[in-house]
Amino acid sequence: MTIQFPSPRPTVAAPSGAPRPRLTFLGTGYLGATYAICFAELGYEVIGFDVDQAKIERLGKGEVPFHEPGLDELLRKNLAGGRLRFTTSMEEVAEFGDVHFICVGTPQRADGMAADLSYVESAVTGLAQHLHRKALIVGKSTVPVGTAEWVEQLVRRHAPGESGVEVAWSPEFLQEGFAVEDVLRPNRVIFGVKSEWAVGLLYEAHKALFDLATTEDREVPVVVTDFATAELVKVAANAFLATKISFINAMAEICEAAGADVTMLARSIGYDQRIGNKFLRAGIGFGGGCLPKDIRAFQARAQELGVGEALRFLHEVDLINQRRRQRIVQLSAELLDRPFGPNGPDLSGTRIAVLGATFKPNSDDVRDSPALSVARKLTRSGADVYIYDPEGMDNASREVSEATYSKSIVDAVTGADLVCVLTEWEEFRNADPAVLGEIVAGKKVIDGRNCLDATVWRRAGWEFRAMGRPAQ
Structure with a gap:
């Protein structure tokens, strides 16, 4: 069912006896740290946990x-303000918290496409x-699906028999570069639960978020559902977005062969409300x-469930993206x-300036970055590659050490035989071609x-x- 909060709900007391639930976030990477900080901003008492001592020390000193x-x-x-702290002590987390959010990574396994759940297992059993x-x-x-x-x-x-610990699932929908807004003003919240108590406590853990929406005259749809559906929401959404991106990139291939303009094509079909114009910008594809990794893990899980044929199209989505x-x-x-x-x-013997290393602007994330993948391919083809990115230089240099890293656009393009704009940072969009041409x-x-x-x-x-546009 879908609920528009706030609506009348029975009050569920925090098991700790605190006036409102105390929240913990296990894993202080991008997901966990962002949620911990934003929920503290909403007024909750919050602890962020990680096994990485150096990361915890940085966060404790106010460094993201x-x-x-x-x-x-x-x-x-x-x-x-005293609402937020970070720790490496699982005992402290367990003693403090009423609602414990598991925010650890689920990377692709080294031996296949499936998700590596070892970090989830370690966090849950340790807690x-x-x-x-x-x-x-x-x-x-x-x-x-099936993890919950x-x-x-x-x-x-692993929990003591008398503890009465329950489990729920509430997937995240953060967009890097817009994550604070996505936490504080979500377009939906999903509660995958098995009991009314779990619904009530999750409501209390999000009440400040719903109250903020009320003050801004907004509604936050909350879908209360079963475990499996809640788990599928995120991977289904990501599969749809990946498919839409690869669709317009497939159209770009057709446009290049036919002499058409994919930007005009995307604009034209985007006016159709059934399609919409978001995620229809052709380019070098998605990453991050x-x-x-989510579309690959989705395919792997479908195979395990005996319905691999249903997601065979995602293999082609992946191939288009790589092409x-x-x-x-x-x-x-x-x-x-x-x-x-x-x-x-x-x-060999050419100098190429690569503008952009992160997988998207307003981020320093270079994981599976198309821009960095292209830079690597260019270096392996013999080019002298000079990379500049406003935020991702340190991370990029650890991934592609054979390139040269420049301090500015000017440094990167000086003497370049070719300039490749591979991440759509505003700094690159607004660059003056007349100045660079000199x-x-x-x-x-x-x-x-x-x-x-x-x-x-x-x-x-x-x-x-x-990409996908006529040469002239």
């Missing part, structure tokens, strides 16, 4: 270990053995720590007039994100190529 706009200020504010009063363990990590039932079994096996990265290398060879050998183009060796540019004004760049004398 990743880039997310607005989060640093909220962290320092709530540390100073459960210290729980001596009733509490609610709530999964937020993106997991294969398995977590419930882990709790029964969620979509790629767009190689397309940049092909365009680079064409623009630089370099022939293809048996192992691809020989770009310092490059060759006025050739590839717009890998369809984020530049082709007319302006061409008027400035640049040979301009973009």
